[in-house]
Structure formats: structure tokens, C-alpha cells
Amino acid sequence: MTFFNATLIFGTLAAVVPIALHMLAKREPQRVVFPGVQFLRPKLTAQRSQLQVRRWWLLALRILAVMALALALARPHIASAAASTWWTIGLVGATGVGFLVLASVAIAKGMGRSLAIGMAIAGVVALLGSMLLATRAWANSESIDLGQERPVAMALLIDNGPSSARQASPNNNSTSTANGGSSDAGMTRLRRAIGEAIAVMDRLPEGSRLVVLDRSATPVGFSLDIASARVRLSQIQSLPNPLPLDERMRSAVELLRSSDLPGKQLVVVSDWNAETWARDGDSAEASWDDVAVTLLQIDVAEEDADSAADQVPLNRFLTTPKLVDAAPAPRVPIPVSMSIGVEAGSNNGDAPADSLSVTVQMSLYDRDPTLPVIRDGEVVLPSLRRVDRASVRVSPGAQADVVMTLPPLELGIHHAVIELIGNDGFAWDDRRYLTIHLPTPPRVLLVGENVDERNLLGAALTAPQPPDDDSAGIRVAGISYQDLSAVDWDLLDAVVLIDPPLRVDGESQRVLSHENLSQNAWQQVVELAERGGGALVLLGPSMEVVGVPRPKDRMDAADENPTRLPDIVRSWRVPEPGTFLDVQQSSHPALRALEQLDDEPAWNAFRIHRYWQCRPKSNSGWQIPMQFAGTEHPAMLTRTIKTSNDQSDGRLLIMTTPLPALAAASRSWNELFSGSDPWPAFVTWRSMVHWATGVTDSSLNALVGAAVVVPDQDPAIIAGKEPVSQEAEASRVLVFPPVSTTVAAGETTDVAEVSLGEQHGVFAENGRLGTTFLRGPNYWGGFSTNLDPVWSADERAQPADMDRRFGSQQWTPSSSGNELSIQGRLGGSPPVSLHGPMMLLAVIVFLGEQLLSNRFYRRAGEAA
Known part of the structure; x- marks a missing residue:
């Protein structure tokens, strides 16, 4: 045991004060018949009886009250490991006191001399035992360093x-x-x-x-x-x-x-x-x-x-906004989805706990090529105008989905801010930032023999606009395989082969010439991918495997040709009731649209009865985002191809069952597009093409701390005119960081100049929330960083x-x-402080002394 103020222990010597007062207290008044006789004849009787102690318990309580107060002021501490020992000592001491109290009661009520003596002896033994245990514990305990004795x-x-x-x-x-x-x-x-x-x-x-x-x-x-x-x-x-x-x-x-x-x-x-x-x-x-x-x-x-x-302050929050269409089209309204929530247990006191009205508004920065700019030492941002507003009712612990709409936008990069109206306990999740990139619409060529299938897939890509609309986000054209020789491949960003008539050598997996798809035409498809474009191959009944596939012992050999097919074996017919698609890599970029959905598609409702079985080698670079349920056979295979000119990587995607499977020859293969409400197939198809064209590669919205890749050219300026400056100069831009208070110590908000070409458009870890503006002679853009939604909980x-x-x-x-x-x-x-328990003991003893003294003095007065 250690005392915080050890000198106050000497205050226990004040226990002699109640002893002196108790024994030398003023005697009780007595009746005198002849008052004057006292002065004439002094009383010489000895007063030794006045010095005798007649109320032992009252004296003990007074002594204990003074000692407990002195010990409490000394602030004793014990080690927590020895707390059980000291509690045991306290219980033994309390038991001894209890036995002495019972002995006193037995004597006062004449309950028997032997009983009183026995309880008194037990009480004395218990008190002596507690004193011995306390002495031993004190001697064996280590000193407790309370941090006040040494630095x-x-x-x-x-x-x-x-x-x-x-x-x-x-x-x-x-x-x-x-x-x-x-x-x-x-x-x-x-x-x-x-x-x-x-x-x-x-x-x-x-x-x-x-x-x-x-x-x-x-x-x-x-x-x-x-x-x-x-x-x-x-x-x-x-x-x-x-x-x-x-x-x-x-x-x-x-x-x-x-x-x-x-x-x-x-x-x-x-x-x-x-x-x-x-x-x-x-x-x-x-x-x-x-x-x-x-x-x-x-x-x-x-x-x-x-x-x-x-007590908890109200906290409403916004989730990260998402574009309903992963690749929105220019000059049409753009829907944006998000969720508004109220943290469980939050209440503003003005509305019932199960009904809170929350208002959200969306604002858009004007695309001004002269702003931002520094004027008089201050950063002047483009004007921010409100474009949409909505109100919903949300219950604490729940979320409500909201869809807001941006007005039609031109090509280029645009910045928006979505915020909740009003203040709450956590302001950082009340505002979200959104950057929309509207690139030059990619050009996609659909190649297929069935006109209806080409039209259906083309309409699904450009919806809600028709394929021939100039405002569509993708430029779509369709031809048959006989017309491939007339295609200008330099004008394409991606090509889709619908049920291609491929003749494949089963042993070497080389594409052989076919009357409708020659080796030269297939080589053009391969070269498009090698230049940074995309190629989608939707295998169907028109494909043919010639010869015997190569032996299994050669499957793990190194593959030096990055565009080689993934070892297609044979057509596989599934017994009834068929199988269905099973997503293996939900985070794959080709399935990004599915990942953004709130509900997972029920793929078991769209049965697949036939597909091409293939065996890609483990070291071939093929990824399998989807396979067929209950099997190890791939349904979707993707591969990126490094280009020789340091441009964006090429992309190759193979679907082993046909899409849309609506022609007479392919209708029996699957029900992906022919089933009831086949929206999962439409969403998957759009996501596949967006990945193949690369329009969703550069996401300009990231969580704080993540890297961001921005395009090295402004599509709006490129579409309007040719750059007037040299390419190196045009790639240099000014970086205006977010104007906010969330800046780390030592960071500055100074505007910096960087070269997009030198850093390949990559902006590393960004520790600020908000919109970062990029402005140059022929460039206007930026990106947005948001707080991770997990911090709302x-x-x-x-x-x-x-x-x-x-x-x-x-x-x-x-x-x-x-x-x-x-x-x-x-x-x-x-250490554990005993200051509180000792103060409580002093108060209890003092109250007991007051009650006992009033009882004794009242009886004395009544007797007098």
C-alpha cells in the first residue's frame, strides 16, 4: 500500500482528542437543595468516577471517525493484483467488529455471560487476524509509483x-x-x-x-x-x-x-x-x-x-453517389443514385424517432475554362448552381434511396456537389462530390449474320436513345461477316463478333480460314486489341473445332501469344434443367455495372442449356469473371494485352455461350435474353462493351487516400478545335486542391503545376475531401475525393x-x-485508489456516532 499524502497519516494522532473530550466532558447537572451551602462547605469527595469510561462504543466510533478521515486524506493506493487480499482483510476486520457488537448487545440484554464472552473472544481474534494479515500484506507489497515522485x-x-x-x-x-x-x-x-x-x-x-x-x-x-x-x-x-x-x-x-x-x-x-x-x-x-x-x-x-x-447528436449521412449508367451520354439528362441514412439512436427532438425529414440538393459547377484562378491571394472557383433538390423521410437506423438528375451536359469533365441541408453531429458525411467524365463516344462495330440480333444489341447499348441518335453515348454500326473486308479498322474502338464462324485447330488453337471469316479478318481483330482497342467474341453454334485438342500434359506450357484462344475443346450440352451463370469476380471491371446494383441478379432464372467448354492454362493470363454454376467451365474469359506504344491496354473478352441467342440456330442454347424480364443480361452486356471500349477505366471519383487516373486530353476541346500549343505544353496543368479545412499539419493549399504526360495522368494518394480542379491552356478537368462511408457508423x-x-x-x-x-x-x-472507500467509511462512522450519542444523551436527560 502507498499513500499519496503520507504526512497526513500523522492525523490519526488526533484520535486522542475524542478520548480527552469523552473522559473530561462536563458532568451532568445535579439538584442542590441549599445553593448557598456550597460556598460555605466545599465538597471534598473525589471525582475519580467521572474519569471512568462508561460508553465504550461511542468512544470507539469517535476514534474511528478521526482515523478514517485522516487515512482518506492521505489517499491510499494498492496494487490491483493485491486488491483481493485487502478485501479479504477488510471482511475479516468487519467480521470481528460484528462479533464485538453482538457481544455488547448480549451483555446489555443479559443474554448470558458465556455467550457474550465467546462472541467477544471471536471478535478480538478476528480483529487481531486482520491486523496480522494487513501487516504481512503491507510488508510484502511493492511500492507503487504514482508518477509524482519521479519524472x-x-x-x-x-x-x-x-x-x-x-x-x-x-x-x-x-x-x-x-x-x-x-x-x-x-x-x-x-x-x-x-x-x-x-x-x-x-x-x-x-x-x-x-x-x-x-x-x-x-x-x-x-x-x-x-x-x-x-x-x-x-x-x-x-x-x-x-x-x-x-x-x-x-x-x-x-x-x-x-x-x-x-x-x-x-x-x-x-x-x-x-x-x-x-x-x-x-x-x-x-x-x-x-x-x-x-x-x-x-x-x-x-x-x-x-x-x-x-445525448448523441443527430447524424444524417449520404452514401457515395453512383451514375445509373456507367457511361453516360452527352446532351441527355444523367440520373445519379445515392442513399440517405440516419444513424441509429439519432433524434433531433423536433420529429418522432421513426420519422425524420431529410432534404438533399445537388449543385453543378459551371464549366468555365478561365476558372479556377488566384485573385488577390484567394482561389476563385467556378460558379456553383443548384440543379436538383429532393426530400425524403428516413427512420433512424434505416436508409432511403434517392435518384437525382443532372441536366444535359456537353463533352468533357464536369463537377457536382451533393449535400444535405442543415447541420448535424458529423458534417463530413453530409456532403459528397461527384466528377462526371463524358468522353468522345466510342465507335463499336457489331458483326453478325442475324440483323435482329445486331439491332437488339445495338439498342441495348445506346438506350434510351436509338443507335442512330447523335446524342447516344456509343456510336454503333452493324455489318455481316461478308462485309468485314471493307471495314476501316483504324476508326474503331471495339468490335463485337456475334456467333462468329470460327474454324479452330483443336491441337494448335490457331484460327483457320472460313468462307465468312478469313484468317486475315481475324488478324485485323487481333491487331485492334493490340493497338489498345477491344474485341468481344460471343461464341455460338457457328463455331467449329477441327481435329483433336492437344493432350493434357501440354496444357501448362507457356503461352507466348497473348491473343491466342483459351484452348476451346468442344460444345457441351447440359442436362435438364440446365445451368446458369455464376459470378466469380464481382469486382472485375467488365462487371462494374453489376457491382453497382443494390440487388444481386437472380441468374438461376435464366437457364443455359449449351455452351463451349474450354480449358485456359493457369499461366496464360486469362481471367474468369463468370463460370457456369456447378461446374468449373468458364462462361466469361477476359484478358488485357500490353500495347507497344504505351497507350491504354487492349482488351479481349470471350463469352462461351451466345448472345443474344435469338436466332433459329442459337435459340436453344440459353435463355439470357429470352427469359422473363431479362434485365441482368442487358446490364451485363452494356458493362462488357463499356469495359472493352475503355470508357469506364478512368474513374474520376475515389475515396480519400486512393490514387486517381485522369485523361491526358480534354474531349470537349479536342472535339471543338485542334490544340494551338505544342503537345508537351498542352499537357501542363495547374492543380487547384480542394478548398476545405481538412488539411493535414504541414500541408499547404498552394496551387501547383504538373505535367500530365510525365506522370501519365496519375495523381497519387490524396488526403483531402472535395473537388480538385485541373486547368491548362487546352485542358479543363479534375477529380473528386470522398470520405469512406464506413465512417458514418x-x-x-x-x-x-x-x-x-x-x-x-x-x-x-x-x-x-x-x-x-x-x-x-x-x-x-x-494502482487502485482507496480514497473513495475510506471517505465513505468516515461518513458512515460519523453518522453512527451522531445516532449513538443522541441516543445516550437523550436517555441521560430522561433519567435526570
Whole structure:
């Protein structure tokens, strides 16, 4: 046991005061018949009886009250590992006191001398046993370092991740209010964390060394003094893309180990957001035995769910917006889908908990080639005009889907902002940014013998516009295989072979000449892919495999021809009721449209009865986004082909069952387009062609921290006129970063000039939320970065999670900077304060003394 104020233990000597008062108290008044006789004849009777103790329990309570108060003021601490021992000692002592009380009652009521003596002896034995146990425990216990006796080397790590930007819950005992904040209204968790950190700093022993760090890339180093540490704290801001918490903890520990002070302590001030700790690795592998780790949790959630719901500020949120059409067409309205949600437990007090009205609006930046620009040191952005607005009702814990519409746009890159109207507890998920890229419509050639099939596939690509409409997002043309010789392949971006009459050598997998598809025509298709274009081959009944496929022992041989077919074996007929498509790689770019759907297609409703079986080699570079359910046979095979001129990669996609399978020869092969409401086949078909043409490759919308690839040319300027400057000069653009407060310490918002050609249009990790504008002599564009939607959920990590990460003996929890134990070491278990229990004991004893004294004096008065 250790006392925080050991000198106050001498206050127990004040126990002689109640003894003296008890024995020398003023005697009770007596009746005197002749008052004047006292002055004439003094009474010489000895007063020794007045000095006798007649109320032992009253005296004991007074002595115990003084001693308990003195011990409480001395603030005793014990090690948590020895807490069970001291509780046992306390229980034995309390049992002894209980036996003595029973013995007193037995004597007062004359219940038997032997019974009273027995209970008295038991009480004395129990008290002596507790005293012996307490002496032994005190002698064997190690001294507890409370951090006030020697200086320590401490690292204060502030968790300033995205969740720190949330508004903090009301807290009547807020440490941050006592350290400079006037109120909890509008206070973020980061401000509260800084307040708790200041409370810890103010309690550091003299001579301690301190380092303050956050989750930014700022170098780690000890502060010169407390004043510089406070300045560092005031500069910390919430970050949308912070460094991993584990990485910063390791940096802090390495710096602490460089200190020559024996006591080393790492204090992590965090709200214990579950996503923050889930994104980091497992810290249990790190050996931090020489450093005490304390996790100070701020904004602790209330245990009572009802009271917690009243305290948690309202949080509405927007999910990341998505284009309904992955490749929107110019000069037509563009629908944008998103979801609006309300976090569970949120309530604004104005509407029922099951009905909240939420308003969202969408605004569009004007495409002004002269803006952005810097005027008088300020960045002037293009005008932002509202284009759509909607209101929905959302229940807490639920989401509502909303579709908003952008007006018809011209070719080029456009920027939009979608935001919720009003304020709530977390502003970062109330605004989303969207960049739309409308490239020059790619030119796709559909080759097939059946005119109806060509028209159906062409209409599906350009819907809702007809294929011959100039506003369609894709330029579609269709011919038969006999007319391939008249095609100008340099004008095409992609070609689709519908049920091609391929003659394939089964052993070498070479394409042989056919009367409708010669080797020269197939070579043109291959060269289109090698130049960076796309080729889709939809195999059907017109295909023919000549000869015997090569033996299995040659299947794993290296494939030097990147455009070689994937070892097609034979036509495979599936027994009734047939099979269906099974998605294997939902994140494949060729299936991007399916990934953006809220509901997964029910492929088992569209049966497949026949397909071409193939066996691609494992090292051939073929990917299998889809296969047939219940088999290992590929349904869709894709492959990218590196080009020799450093342009975008070529693409080759093979479907082993025909599309749309509506001709007489192919109708019995599958029901993908002939089934009831075949929308999954239409969506898949559009996604395949978009991937083949490359229009969805450069996504200009990314989560914060991810890399973005922008086009190196502006399609609007290219379509309007030829560049007036040299190509190298035209590729140099000014970069205007987002104008926001989410800037890491040390970052600047200065406009930079870069060359798109030199960095191949790649913008590496971006740590800011908003729209980044790019402007050059012949270029106007940019990209958008959004916060990851997972931060909209405010789930907290549990102590059991921390035990798994650090080990149960490697960390100490705390919820207040004023009560945090500044240990400076890890050694065993943290100390437990007995200040509260001792104060409670003093109050109880004092109340007992008052009750007992009133009882005795009242009886004395009545007897008189």
C-alpha cells in the first residue's frame, strides 16, 4: 500500500482528542437543595468516577471517525493484483467488529455471560487476524509509483482520425471545459481529446519529457517545454486520411526508448472508434514491456440506451453517389443514385424517432475554362448552381434511396456537389462530390449474320436513345461477316463478333480460314486489341473445332501469344434443367455495372442449356469473371494485352455461350435474353462493351487516400478545335486542391503545376475531401475525393478487443485525464485508489456516532 499524502497519516494522532473530550466532558447537572451551602462547605469527595469510561462504543466510533478521515486524506493506493487480499482483510476486520457488537448487545440484554464472552473472544481474534494479515500484506507489497515522485518520458498520441470530427456528446464533467472550453455545445471529439491531453500534461512531474503527436506524417520529437507542447496540440486537426494508429504508436515507443528516464508511458487519447482499430494490424505481436500503454477513451458512451439516445447528436449521412449508367451520354439528362441514412439512436427532438425529414440538393459547377484562378491571394472557383433538390423521410437506423438528375451536359469533365441541408453531429458525411467524365463516344462495330440480333444489341447499348441518335453515348454500326473486308479498322474502338464462324485447330488453337471469316479478318481483330482497342467474341453454334485438342500434359506450357484462344475443346450440352451463370469476380471491371446494383441478379432464372467448354492454362493470363454454376467451365474469359506504344491496354473478352441467342440456330442454347424480364443480361452486356471500349477505366471519383487516373486530353476541346500549343505544353496543368479545412499539419493549399504526360495522368494518394480542379491552356478537368462511408457508423471497440490486440497485462484503460495514473512503468498491475472507500467509511462512522450519542444523551436527560 502507498499513500499519496503520507504526512497526513500523522492525523490519526488526533484520535486522542475524542478520548480527552469523552473522559473530561462536563458532568451532568445535579439538584442542590441549599445553593448557598456550597460556598460555605466545599465538597471534598473525589471525582475519580467521572474519569471512568462508561460508553465504550461511542468512544470507539469517535476514534474511528478521526482515523478514517485522516487515512482518506492521505489517499491510499494498492496494487490491483493485491486488491483481493485487502478485501479479504477488510471482511475479516468487519467480521470481528460484528462479533464485538453482538457481544455488547448480549451483555446489555443479559443474554448470558458465556455467550457474550465467546462472541467477544471471536471478535478480538478476528480483529487481531486482520491486523496480522494487513501487516504481512503491507510488508510484502511493492511500492507503487504514482508518477509524482519521479519524472517520466511520456508520449501523448491524439487520435485525430475521421471520427474525431464528430460532435461530442454533452458531458457535465468535461475536462475540456475546465481547460479553456466554455461549453460542450458544438465541441468536437478532437477538442475534447485535446482537453484531456492538457489535463494529463498539467499533472506531469517536474523534469518529465513530453512528445505530442497525432496521426499525420509530422516528424516525432520531444517538445522543448510544456508551452511548445500546448502549441503543438492547438495545431492538430481532424484528418480524413490519417496514418494507421499502430504505425504512430510504434514511432512514439521508439522515441520513448531513446530517453534516459526510467519511466516511459504512452497515452493514446482516442474515442475507440471500431473502424480506426479494425484498419490497423494486430499490436499484440509488438514487445512493449518497457513502456506503459494507457488508452484514454473520450466521449464514453452511456450505458443507459435511452439516455444515450438523447445525448448523441443527430447524424444524417449520404452514401457515395453512383451514375445509373456507367457511361453516360452527352446532351441527355444523367440520373445519379445515392442513399440517405440516419444513424441509429439519432433524434433531433423536433420529429418522432421513426420519422425524420431529410432534404438533399445537388449543385453543378459551371464549366468555365478561365476558372479556377488566384485573385488577390484567394482561389476563385467556378460558379456553383443548384440543379436538383429532393426530400425524403428516413427512420433512424434505416436508409432511403434517392435518384437525382443532372441536366444535359456537353463533352468533357464536369463537377457536382451533393449535400444535405442543415447541420448535424458529423458534417463530413453530409456532403459528397461527384466528377462526371463524358468522353468522345466510342465507335463499336457489331458483326453478325442475324440483323435482329445486331439491332437488339445495338439498342441495348445506346438506350434510351436509338443507335442512330447523335446524342447516344456509343456510336454503333452493324455489318455481316461478308462485309468485314471493307471495314476501316483504324476508326474503331471495339468490335463485337456475334456467333462468329470460327474454324479452330483443336491441337494448335490457331484460327483457320472460313468462307465468312478469313484468317486475315481475324488478324485485323487481333491487331485492334493490340493497338489498345477491344474485341468481344460471343461464341455460338457457328463455331467449329477441327481435329483433336492437344493432350493434357501440354496444357501448362507457356503461352507466348497473348491473343491466342483459351484452348476451346468442344460444345457441351447440359442436362435438364440446365445451368446458369455464376459470378466469380464481382469486382472485375467488365462487371462494374453489376457491382453497382443494390440487388444481386437472380441468374438461376435464366437457364443455359449449351455452351463451349474450354480449358485456359493457369499461366496464360486469362481471367474468369463468370463460370457456369456447378461446374468449373468458364462462361466469361477476359484478358488485357500490353500495347507497344504505351497507350491504354487492349482488351479481349470471350463469352462461351451466345448472345443474344435469338436466332433459329442459337435459340436453344440459353435463355439470357429470352427469359422473363431479362434485365441482368442487358446490364451485363452494356458493362462488357463499356469495359472493352475503355470508357469506364478512368474513374474520376475515389475515396480519400486512393490514387486517381485522369485523361491526358480534354474531349470537349479536342472535339471543338485542334490544340494551338505544342503537345508537351498542352499537357501542363495547374492543380487547384480542394478548398476545405481538412488539411493535414504541414500541408499547404498552394496551387501547383504538373505535367500530365510525365506522370501519365496519375495523381497519387490524396488526403483531402472535395473537388480538385485541373486547368491548362487546352485542358479543363479534375477529380473528386470522398470520405469512406464506413465512417458514418459510430461503433466503438470493446476492452476485449484491446486485450486481443495488446494482451490483458499490456495496457491500462482510463476515461479522464485528471484520474489517469501517470505510472512511468508497466510493472504488474495499475494502482487502485482507496480514497473513495475510506471517505465513505468516515461518513458512515460519523453518522453512527451522531445516532449513538443522541441516543445516550437523550436517555441521560430522561433519567435526570
